[in-house]
Each structure stands twice: as C-alpha cells, then as structure tokens.
C-alpha cells in the first residue's frame with residue numbers, strides 16, 4: 305500500500321471519525337469545536353514552519369482576516385455560510401499575497417515582522433472609520449447564519465482538507481523540495497528547486513488554511529469582536545502545539561493539540577495558576593530536552609514517524 | 611590534449627564587488643566540453659567567488675558570463691541548473707536532516723536534466739553511498755558529504771560542473787578514486803572546472819589551468835609551464851606566506 309494511502313487510512317480517517325462521533329456522546333460542543341480549530345491551525349503552522357522553517361508568530365492575522373471575510377460576506381452580501389467560508393479562505397490567501405514580501409526576511413526577523421503585520425490587520429479591521437464595513441471595534445453579530453452543528457461539520461471538512469495537504473507534503477516530491485528549501489536554500493536551488501516559488505506556495509497554503517479556519521470559527525461563534533479573532537493566543541497555541549508534538553510530521557501536531565489542549569481544558573479553567581505552571585514547565589522541558597518535539601522520542605531510536 | 615570544441619562557458623571581464631572590494635576584477639576564462647580546467651590561486655584570490663557568480667549565487671557587477679552562447683550573468687541558480695550548470699561547495703551543503711536518498715531524490719526530480727540522469731541505485735553505488743542511503747545526511751563524515759554534494763550536482767545532468775576544493779581532506783586512495791570519476795565524466799563530454807590547492811591532483815587531472823590572483827587571471831596554460839613563470843611562483847609563495 306502506498307504510504308500516502310496508509311497515512312490517510314490510519315491517521316486522518318480515524319481522527320476525523322472520532323471528532324465526527326464525539327459531539328453525539330459528549331455535550332461540550334464548543335470545546336470539541338475548539339479542538340478541531342486548533343488541529344487545523346497547528347497543521348497550518350506545520351505546513352509553513354515544519355516544511356519551510358518560517359515561524360509565523362502572526363499566524364492569527366490570517367485567521368482573523370478569514371473571520372472578518374466571512375462576516376463581511378454574510379452582513380453585506382447576504383452570502384450563504386459555505387460560500388462565506390470559501391471567501392474567508394480567499395481572504396487569507398489575499399492577505400498572504402500582500403505579506404509575501406516578508407518571506408525575504410528570515411529567522412526572528414520574519415517572526416517579528418509577521419507579528420507586527422497581524423497587529424496591523426487587527427487595527428485596520430477594528431478602525432472605527434470602517435464601521436460601516438467591519439463594524440470596527442464594536443464587533444459583529446451574524447444571527448442569519450447561526451448554526452453550530454453545520455459550522456462544526458464545516459470545520460471537519462476544513463480539517464480533512466488540511467490533513468490531506470499535510471499527507472501530500474509528507475509523501476510527495478513537492479514536500480521533499482519544500483523541506484530541502486528549509487534545510488538549505490542555496491543547495492535547494494542547486495537541486496533545481498525554485499526557492500522563491502516554493503516558499504510562496506507554502507505560505508499561501510498555510511494562509512488559506514488559517515483563513516478557512518477563521519471562517520468556520522466566525523460561523524460557529526457568530527458573535528465576536530476584533531480582539532477575539534485576532535487574539536495572539538491563537539498564534540501562540542497553534543505554534544506551541546505543533547512544536548510540542550513535532551513539526552514536519554503528520555502526527556506530531558495532532559499529538560501536541562490532543563495533549564496540551566487536553567491539559568488546558570482539564571485544569572486551565574478550574575485552576576489557572578497550576579495550568580500556567582504546568583504549561584511553563586512542559587514548554588521549558590520541551591525546549592531543553594526535546595527541541596524537535598515529542599516525536600523525536602521515537603525518531604531518536606531510529607523509528608520512522610509518519 | 612586540450613579538446614578542440616568551442617567553449618561551453620566564457621567569462622569575459624567579470625567583476626564582482628563586495629562593498630568597495632573587487633573580489634573579481636575583470637576575470638577572463640573559458641572551458642570547453644570534455645575539458646578539465648584547473649582554477650588555482652592563493653586563498654582569497656576569488657576562485658570561490660568565480661564559481662558563485664557562474665552558478666548564480668551572486669550577480670556579476672560587470673562583464674559577461676555566457677553559457678552555450680547565451681548570456682547568463684545574474685540568472686537565478688535554479689534556472690542555471692536547468693540550463694546545465696552545477697557545482698559542489700567548498701564546505702559541503704547537504705540537506706542535513708533529509709536522508710541521503712532524499713537528498714538525491716530532490717535533485718533528480720527538480721533538476722530537469724536534459725538527458726536522463728543516472729538512476730538512484732547506480733549513483734549510490736558508483737559513489738559508495740549505498741550503505742548510508744537511508745541515514746540522514748548529518749550522520750555522514752566530511753568526505754561522504756562532499757561526495758553527496760557531487761552526486762546531487764550530477765543528478766541534474768550538468769554539462770558544466772564546477773568543483774570547489776572537492777579533493778581537500780581526501781586520503782590518497784580517495785583522491786585516486788575521485789580523480790578517476792572526474793576524468794570519466796569529462797570523457798563523457800562534461801566541461802569541468804576544478805578549484806584545488808593540491809597541485810599533484812591538479813596535475814593528474816587537468817588539461818589546462820588558469821592561475822588567479824586578486825580577482826583576475828595572471829596565467830593560462832598547462833601546469834608544467836605555469837610553475838616556470840616567475841609571476842605565478844611569486845604569487846604562490848607570497849600568498850602562502852601571507853595566509
């Protein structure tokens with residue numbers, strides 16, 4: 305069996321099945337929805353960071369942009385929710401194109417510039433002068449499309465597409481070429497790889513993923529303010545989850561989300577002080593002992609991790 | 611001994627500046643298909659910079675680089691690779707966390723070799739990398755990493771191959787072996803530029819040498835003649851003492 309098919313059958317399908325069934329046996333739907341959203345975002349970070357090495361500290365910019373793309377479509381053009389989600393994804397891509405010059409930077413410079421760019425998008429959207437379009441700082445209320453069950457299903461579709469993209473990257477020459485660019489752009493060019501084109505494609509793909517996630521999020525919650533959908537927590541959580549599990553793998557970000565967001569939900573609300581402590585220790589331990597994520601426990605032993 | 615065919619690469623008056631410093635200061639040379647050209651000169655004379663300009667890492671600030679009659683100065687590296695130019699690096703640059711096989715696979719897939727490049731298995735075999743094929747490149751020793759650099763270049767089916775101190779650090783057995791490989795490639799029609807400090811190695815494989823100093827050529831001809839030219843001798847002795 306080709307490994308791509310194996311990955312789809314034994315990783316992606318069970319994950320989707322579990323999250324499709326859980327809402328009927330567990331009543332905290334919002335929490336399940338958030339799990340799905342973070343799975344999508346962590347895999348989106350995986351696409352750009354794991355396969356190209358760009359750390360997107362402002363990843364939430366695409367997410368918030370997608371949420372507002374959805375809102376504008378619904379409020380002003382009375383679009384149906386699925387159409388508005390597609391537009392949310394396109395809004396992410398458009399922002400990605402606008403920000404593509406950032407790819408000339410590298411390392412911390414890229415991360416910081418991306419963070420600043422996300423803040424700029426937030427303040428643009430939240431500008432009172434744009435009240436007639438985005439409602440500015442006053443937030444949006446999208447009662448016309450309110451349907452959490454449908455939004456949850458849409459989130460699963462976006463997760464499926466995202467996982468499909470990661471499986472493709474993991475099993476294709478295209479994904480290998482991206483990784484070669486991450487490893488050494490000069491050598492990648494000498495292997496015949498167009499470094500700039502590769503980076504832009506991965507960047508836009510990860511922007512699309514976050515835009516779609518923002519769209520389904522807007523659909524699900526239906527009432528939100530700029531500070532909600534542009535909250536830096538989305539970027540930080542998505543990055544920490546992806547890195548904790550291990551990027552450039554299919555399972556790493558999944559493991560990261562299930563474990564860390566699980567811990568967060570177990571103790572994060574009831575005893576936030578312990579949560580902060582445990583989180584801090586986990587992250588420090590990770591950086592010190594497992595910089596390549598939990599999956600490196602296996603890869604160090606020479607086991608292959610999909 | 612030098613082949614009669616028309617040059618595949620011609621550099622004329624090539625200039626490359628770093629700030630106010632002229633790393634290449636009007637460099638001229640050519641190389642023909644099937645020929646092995648030695649590029650020698652003291653440290654800092656611009657040999658690596660010449661290779662970097664020809665392989666598209668830097669755009670020249672003046673002069674002309676033409677490959678198969680086409681002006682290619684300033685063209686992006688991957689496009690030069692597709693045209694048929696490739697190189698190795700003085701300090702090898704493999705994709706460290708990818709396996710040896712994956713390192714080669716990228717070049718085979720994206721190199722757009724004009725004629726079908728050798729198959730993966732025969733490349734691994736010919737360059738003694740079969741045993742480490744599924745290990746990450748960071749596990750390789752320096753000689754193996756240099757070999758992998760060479761195999762990546764060959765996977766793109768180059769017509770012009772630029773080797774930057776490939777032989778440095780090899781033991782005598784390995785030197786003989788790699789010399790044989792390079793000669794075989796030239797015999798198959800590849801134009802090869804060899805940058806090297808080991809004069810024995812240069813003598814063994816090159817048809818002709820260019821001696822560089824301060825960014826331009828000061829001698830062109832066979833190594834046997836080069837060592838009788840006072841200016842060349844002086845540059846080498848002076849260069850070695852200064853270095």
Ligand SMILES: Nc1ncnc2c1ncn2[C@@H]1O[C@H](COP(=O)(O)OP(=O)(O)O)[C@@H](O)[C@H]1O
Pocket residue numbers: 628633651652653654655656657658659660
């Ligand atoms: N990227 C660079 N920036 C600044 N100076 C450089 C750069 N690359 C090379 N040089 C300078 O150009 C000169 C030629 O270097 P190089 O081509 O590496 O010499 P060689 O390979 O003959 O030893 C040296 O003085 C070196 O310091």
Ligand SMILES: [Mg+2]
Pocket residue numbers: 657658659700
């Ligand atoms: Mg050099």
